[in-house]
Amino acid sequence: MTVYFLCVVLLTMGLYCLVAKKNIVKKIIGIVIMDYAVNLYLIIVGYKTGGVAPIIEPDMPVATLERFVDPLPQAMVLTSIVIGLGVLSLMVAMCVRLYEKHGTFDMSVISKLRG
Amino acid sequence: MNPLPLYVAIPLGAAFLIPLLGLWWKKSGETLASLFTLILAIMAVLQVSRPAAVYHMGGWAPPVGIALVSDGLSTLLLIAINVVGFLCIIFSIKYMQRYTGLNKYYSLFMLMVAGMNGVVVSGDLFNLYVFLEVASIASYALVAFGVGAEELEAGFKYLILGSVASVMLLFGIGTVYAVTGTLNMADVAREIAMRFGGEMNPALLLAGAFFLMGFGLKAALVPFHAWLPDAHPSAPAPISAMLSGVVIKSLGIYAICRVFFNVYGIAAGGAGAVIFANAMIAFALLSIIVGGILAIGQWDYKRLLAYSSIGQIGYVMLGIGVGARVLATGGQLSIAGLAILGGLFHMFNHVAFKSLLFLSSGAIQHATGTRDMKQLGGLREKMPVTAFTTNMAALSIAGVPPFSGFWSKLVILVATIKAGHTAVAVVAIVFAFVTLVYCIKVQREILYGTVSKLVEKAREVPALMYVPLILLAIACVGFGLLYPVVGVYILEPARDALMNGAEYIQLVLG
Numbered sequence: 001m002t003v004y005f006l007c008v009v010l011l012t013m014g015l016y017c018l019v020a021k022k023n024i025v026k027k028i029i030g031i032v033i034m035d036y037a038v039n040l041y042l043i044i045v046g047y048k049t050g051g052v053a054p055i056i057e058p059d060m061p062v063a064t065l066e067r068f069v070d071p072l073p074q075a076m077v078l079t080s081i082v083i084g085l086g087v088l089s090l091m092v093a094m095c096v097r098l099y100e101k102h103g104t105f106d107m108s109v110i111s112k113l114r115g
Numbered sequence: 116m117n118p119l120p121l122y123v124a125i126p127l128g129a130a131f132l133i134p135l136l137g138l139w140w141k142k143s144g145e146t147l148a149s150l151f152t153l154i155l156a157i158m159a160v161l162q163v164s165r166p167a168a169v170y171h172m173g174g175w176a177p178p179v180g181i182a183l184v185s186d187g188l189s190t191l192l193l194i195a196i197n198v199v200g201f202l203c204i205i206f207s208i209k210y211m212q213r214y215t216g217l218n219k220y221y222s223l224f225m226l227m228v229a230g231m232n233g234v235v236v237s238g239d240l241f242n243l244y245v246f247l248e249v250a251s252i253a254s255y256a257l258v259a260f261g262v263g264a265e266e267l268e269a270g271f272k273y274l275i276l277g278s279v280a281s282v283m284l285l286f287g288i289g290t291v292y293a294v295t296g297t298l299n300m301a302d303v304a305r306e307i308a309m310r311f312g313g314e315m316n317p318a319l320l321l322a323g324a325f326f327l328m329g330f331g332l333k334a335a336l337v338p339f340h341a342w343l344p345d346a347h348p349s350a351p352a353p354i355s356a357m358l359s360g361v362v363i364k365s366l367g368i369y370a371i372c373r374v375f376f377n378v379y380g381i382a383a384g385g386a387g388a389v390i391f392a393n394a395m396i397a398f399a400l401l402s403i404i405v406g407g408i409l410a411i412g413q414w415d416y417k418r419l420l421a422y423s424s425i426g427q428i429g430y431v432m433l434g435i436g437v438g439a440r441v442l443a444t445g446g447q448l449s450i451a452g453l454a455i456l457g458g459l460f461h462m463f464n465h466v467a468f469k470s471l472l473f474l475s476s477g478a479i480q481h482a483t484g485t486r487d488m489k490q491l492g493g494l495r496e497k498m499p500v501t502a503f504t505t506n507m508a509a510l511s512i513a514g515v516p517p518f519s520g521f522w523s524k525l526v527i528l529v530a531t532i533k534a535g536h537t538a539v540a541v542v543a544i545v546f547a548f549v550t551l552v553y554c555i556k557v558q559r560e561i562l563y564g565t566v567s568k569l570v571e572k573a574r575e576v577p578a579l580m581y582v583p584l585i586l587l588a589i590a591c592v593g594f595g596l597l598y599p600v601v602g603v604y605i606l607e608p609a610r611d612a613l614m615n616g617a618e619y620i621q622l623v624l625g
Contacts, residue, residue: 011286018275027275034282041286045293073292076241080285083248087278090252094259094271101264103179 001002005043010037012018024098028091035084039077118158118169119183119236122193125151126229130222137218144221145208151225151405152201152533155232159197162190163604168610168624169238178302184240191459192369194605195466196361200228202361203353204584207475209579210352210481220260220351227253227357231365238623240288240298240378240586245308247284251277253609254362258350269349273342280332280339287325291378294318303622304378304616315387319379325392326374327398334367335400340425342411347424348417348486352477355417356495359424360470364462368431371395376613381439388443395436400542402429407549416486416561417476418566419553420469423512426550433543434458434527438613441534448614450533456602456610457526462595463606464519468508475505477620479561482573488556493566497573500581502562504544504588509562511591513554514547516565518556 008063014037017030051069095105117366167186171177188487204224211217224343255277259270270411285422292298294316307319309571315323332339340489343363347355375395383390406426413419421567436456441447478501480486511518516523524547531540537578575581594601612619 003325004186015279024271031275031278031282034279037291038282038285042289045289073289073297075290076289079241079443083245083252083281086252087274087281088263090255091271091274091278094274096266097259097262098267106605110264111307112265112268 004041007037007041007044008039013037022107024095024107024110025105027107028088028095031091032084032088035080039080039084042073042080046070084091117170118162119168119185120172121158122155122197122232123183123229123470125155126225126232130225130229133222133225134218144218144618145204148204148221148225148304149201149208152197152204152228153449155197155228156201159190159193160248162193165190166467167608167622173406176625177238178182178299181242182301183236184238184298184300184619184623185236186371186619186622187585187605187610187612188369188372188459189235189612191463191609192361192365195400195463196228196231196235196365199357199360199466199470200224202470203474206356206477206580206583207353209577210477212407212536214260214351220257221262223253223257224357226355227362231361235365238300240275240300240303242289242298243300244284244288245282245356247370247622248281250362250366251281251333254354254358255553257354258280258346258358260351260354261349266349269342269345271484273346276332276339276342280329283325283332284329287322287329287480290318290322290325293324296471296521299623300373300378301499301620304380305620307378308380308617308620320387320390323379323387327335327371327394327507330367330370330374331398332367334363334371334428335402335425336367336398336428337425338398340402340405343425344418344421347421347473348415352417352473352480355359355420355476356470356473358475359421360466363424363428364431364466368428368435368462370613372435372613375439377616377619380616382442382614382616390441392436392440395439396431396536396539399429399432399436400539401430401545402426404429405541407546407553407568409515409591411549411556416479416488416491417473419488419557420476423472423550423553424465424469424489426546427469427512430527430543431458431462431465431522433539434530437527437531437536437539438485439535442614450530451528452610452614454530454534456606457523457528457530457608459609459613460594460602461520461523461527463601464511464591467587467590467594468511468520471504471508471584472512472599474580475508477503478576478584479513481580482576483569485569488560490567491561492564493562493570494573495562496566497570498575500575504581504584506558506562506589507588509554509557511556513551513593515551517595519591519593519594522595522598554588 014033048069055069170183172181233246257272335343410422435458438451441451511520514521
């Protein structure tokens with residue numbers, strides 16, 4: 001239970017970083033922390049103490065079959081990491097362009113739109 | 116042969132082919148994009164005649180493999196996405212000539228269409244998330260396509276908020292997987308129904324809250340709407356039309372409907388269902404109020420339309436939310452059906468008139484070089500076709516009979532009153548008049564009045580730009596007058612798909 005709780009703490013830390021920091025690079029770091037918190041959460045969902053790789057071979061004892069870890073969350077995390085990388089590269093590219101336009105990373109200086 | 120995988124494969128293939136052929140063939144973008152979107156649009160319209168179907172990817176039957184599912188609701192969204200996509204591409208050919216890197220634009224556009232088609236045909240929660248990300252990433256890049264200071268800021272803002280939504284969605288999906296041990300939507304629905312029997316367990320409640328927030332942000336419901344009024348005006352006009360016309364609906368409204376009606380089984384009742392239905396109605400009312408009030412004060416034409424989108428999405432959500440509440444509290448099925456039908460009908464109409472309005476804003480900007488309403492006026496004399504079609508859309512969105520917007524709002528309001536939410540209905544009626552106010556403002560400041568200096572020099576846009584406007588204007592009138600056809604073949608199957616959650620399980624798992 002504690003690990004799940006710590007996961008949510010990590011997620012909240014990322015969210016705090018995103019909301020409270022003015023520097024857009026730090027905002028991006030906040031997003032990445034949130035991303036990793038969710039990845040960690042997915043891994044914990046599929047975690048098993050003393051688990052083994054889920055590869056079925058003929059004549060496998062039932063005891064081993066029961067120790068198989070769930071491979072699906074791992075596949076999900078891999079996909080999620082790749083998506084996260086794509087989003088991160090787009091964020092950094094936009095961040096560089098914003099710096100070229102304004103000469104600063106400070107969102108309060110850049111911000112002109114009212115929402 | 117089942118055409119479902121083609122809805123994803125064709126635009127995805129085109130997205131890779133366009134920049135590749137673009138190395139040797141400069142016009143590969145517009146040629147291939149218009150060709151492929153035309154094929155997709157025809158396929159989507161023909162989809163109406165097909166019965167609900169399931170495609171097993173790689174031959175693995177669900178719940179092990181990933182399934183693609185087309186039922187009434189998917190078909191409704193497929194038609195909207197692909198037809199509007201085709202019209203926007205046709206509009207782009209002339210409009211986008213002032214930009215550079217056009218092959219990248221068409222490539223991203225096709226990627227966005229692939230993602231949205233994927234979201235609406237996917238039968239698997241994680242697969243839905245992946246397609247949602249594909250569509251979102253393409254739309255972030257397209258919003259910032261102009262790479263001016265304003266575009267970049269709007270794009271960055273959209274990107275940050277969209278990423279938060281994605282993180283929340285993944286958290287929700289992870290939680291659902293932890294509780295039910297499966298990701299296939301029909302299988303999740305069956306597990307929830309069997310294990311909890313309509314009684315909501317706390318983990319699912321948390322996941323549902325994450326889903327409502329994540330999809331609500333993509334749909335720009337009010338507490339999560341901050342990105343939309345910046346992103347829509349900053350994007351090139353055809354992209355604004357796509358974003359407002361179909362992206363917020365396929366990534367937002369469709370996903371909310373699918374998750375809460377077919378996966379969570381809101382019709383089965385239980386404590387959680389009423390909470391979610393109430394939240395939907397609350398968000399809907401907030402959207403109607405905030406969107407309506409803020410739209411009146413805008414002088415930037417596209418920004419006004421963006422706020423109007425928020426308000427109109429509120430009406431769609433109101434219909435769906437009232438339907439969900441009636442189902443969850445065990446009310447009359449006929450009232451729930453009416454409310455959901457109204458919501459879906461308004462969504463379908465909104466696709467037509469909001470795409471039309473954003474495309475017309477592009478045409479006006481193309482001809483006069485501005486979208487500041489103070490500098491426009493008397494467009495009726497200089498650009499008759501654009502002005503006439505804009506007028507039709509404005510009347511339709513304002514809810515003037517016999518245009519389509521009137522009938523859908525009427526259905527939503529009647530269902531809301533019948534369900535016993537008179538106070539909610541009164542607010543919705545008051546803000547229907549607010550809609551009328553800002554539509555009259557559009558007519559007064561842009562279409563009628565004295566001819567301004569900028570409009571003096573304007574000429575009618577080329578045929579490739581006004582033909583999509585005319586087609587969408589015909590749709591605005593047609594959906595209202597030909598309701599018997601549209602209703603029976605498109606809307607009622609979609610409503611039935613939402614109302615009968617159990618049929619979805621039957622369809623996918625057999």
